[in-house]
Amino acid sequence: MNDKIRVLVAKPGLDGHDRGAKVIARAFRDAGFEVIYTGLRQTPEQVVHAALQEDVDVVGLSVLSGAHMTLCPRIMELMKKESLDDVLVVAGGIIPDQDISKLKELGVSEIFQPGASTEDIIAYIRANVRKK
């Protein structure tokens, strides 16, 4: 098994704000992760399909449009269906406090809000990946 942590950075929904996704993808690469970026406007089905095909350890979802409470539950449901239970899912973007506990109940491990540092995100992934 390859030691490198494999991460899918995904932009589900219509949101085109990709500054954060691209910064984090590059920080992951600099940290030695293997990164697959989905590109923009992926449906939940496309995101989960890519996670499966690429055999990733981590899925990072970036949503800034307010559609996270529609897109994230759908993605988590599809991941369960595909038995991707061992994949660590994290999310970032414009996600208000009141949605965090609901997303965690659905199986999103951690939510990184605006201002989170790439170092903290990388440290979190290293500490929690392949633990399930």
Added chain:
Amino acid sequence: MAKDVTDGTRKKPSERIRPFTTISGVPVNQLYTAGDIRQLDYEKDLADPGNPPYTRGIYSNMYQGKLWTMRQFSGFGMAEDTNERFHYLLKNGQDGLSVAFHLPTLMGYDSDHSMSEGEVGKCGVAIDSLADMETLFKGIPLDKISTSMTTNAPAAILWSMYLAVAEKQGVDWKQLRGTIQNDILKEYIAQKTYIFPPRPSMKLIVDTFDFGSKHVPQWNTISISGYHIREAGSTALQELAFTLYDGIEYVQWAIRAGLDVDDFAPRLSFFFNAHNDLFEEVAKYRAARKIWYKVMTGRFKCKNPKSAVLRFHTQTAGCSLTAQQPYNNIVRVAVQALAAVLGGTQSLHTNSLDETLALPTEHAARTALRTQQILAHESGIPGTADPFGGSYFLERLTLDMEKGCLEYFEQLDALGGMVAAIENGFPQRELQNASYEYQKAIERGDKIVVGVNDFVLEGEPPIDVLVIDESVAARQISKLRKLREIRDNGHVRAALEELRKAAKADSVNMMPYILDCTRAYATLGEICDELRAVYGVYEEPAY
């Protein structure tokens, strides 16, 4: 109880971070003197406001003549919800309207399309057809206000809907004032709400220039935007250079299509960001006017003096605001708005303090508007034109901004223009590098963001945010389906068929065909589907 933890990244609070640079990473000297601007020639480089090259402003009396237009961008939920917010803003002293559309509208999808799920009414107002546009402007006489519409890929369609509402209100198009953003180049570079590939998109834009100059003469048919380029992580210089070069590209395409530069150039307008670094921002606006004057008179040999005057809207920098200690954002916005006013902006949007969390609450939106009113009526700053003009530091920065910009122009010329540069990925790479460098500078502690990497507060209580009612989508979809039942579908099909033929012909102006579709209550999604079928869709090159 919130606890102050000012340990941050610095060793001790009095420690200064060296070297000193602007927020864009440009070195700053300890002092600027007359020696730094020895080359400055007053008449050639500055001149009095209202005189070429307009560095000091485009009107001789500037804000003594007329204050900037306070134009707050808003839109959420259904057309009814936003119409109510518009009436509220107009009652509170706002001068002009600025419409935020939801993502499905910006991407050319109807609210019931599968890609629209979860997005309806979230980032803006849901507009599917003329019926929604009629509701949006209910009780608002279109000859009395000016309206800005932030739409790019489907700009011609939403403008057509607005023109159709004017017809229904009995308002002559010649009286209409407003702006469509209609700037697709910065979408490929930065904001990414594109639909069609660059070349047909440019054709649609040139069609709006031509149509506007003939039929809607007071309308700004484009707002060439640096705002989103900056938000996507560019430096101030990159924002300036790419935006002005986008302007050059539009002018070139229009001239190549056979338009006379002086017919459309006076209706070109610009839109810049206002970030935190006050002097760098003021220098950016002053350099923009000067460079555009030189471009229009030099490259394009315009004869109408109005063709060479750069008018611009400003918005404070959403990307500078923090989710941590959100009330601090009021102060950031005040500094940024001050830069815009010192830079001679024609209109201004001030962001709300809660923007990093959600769409603004009514209270946050009002505070943002009040910030402008305090600057306008209490600060004394609008009393005189270009009050910082002659500052050694500002003039040096303005000259440097111009020099850096012209260097980028050379690179872009060598790449064969902006469309070619975008296809090459050049501006996109420049932005990715700059945004990554900035993030690293923050994480190293080379740049301090108050409340984020220093002066941190733990255990902050959350603030109230606006929540978009999830029932909006269901109500909007049922309204849309009802429209599809009651309209004359034969008429709709015929109009769409004509539209497709015109798009295929590629030689006729598309505006009359789009107008006919909107008048028949064809939906935005239906119109875009016809255009997608002919033009294709754009896919970003792999990252």
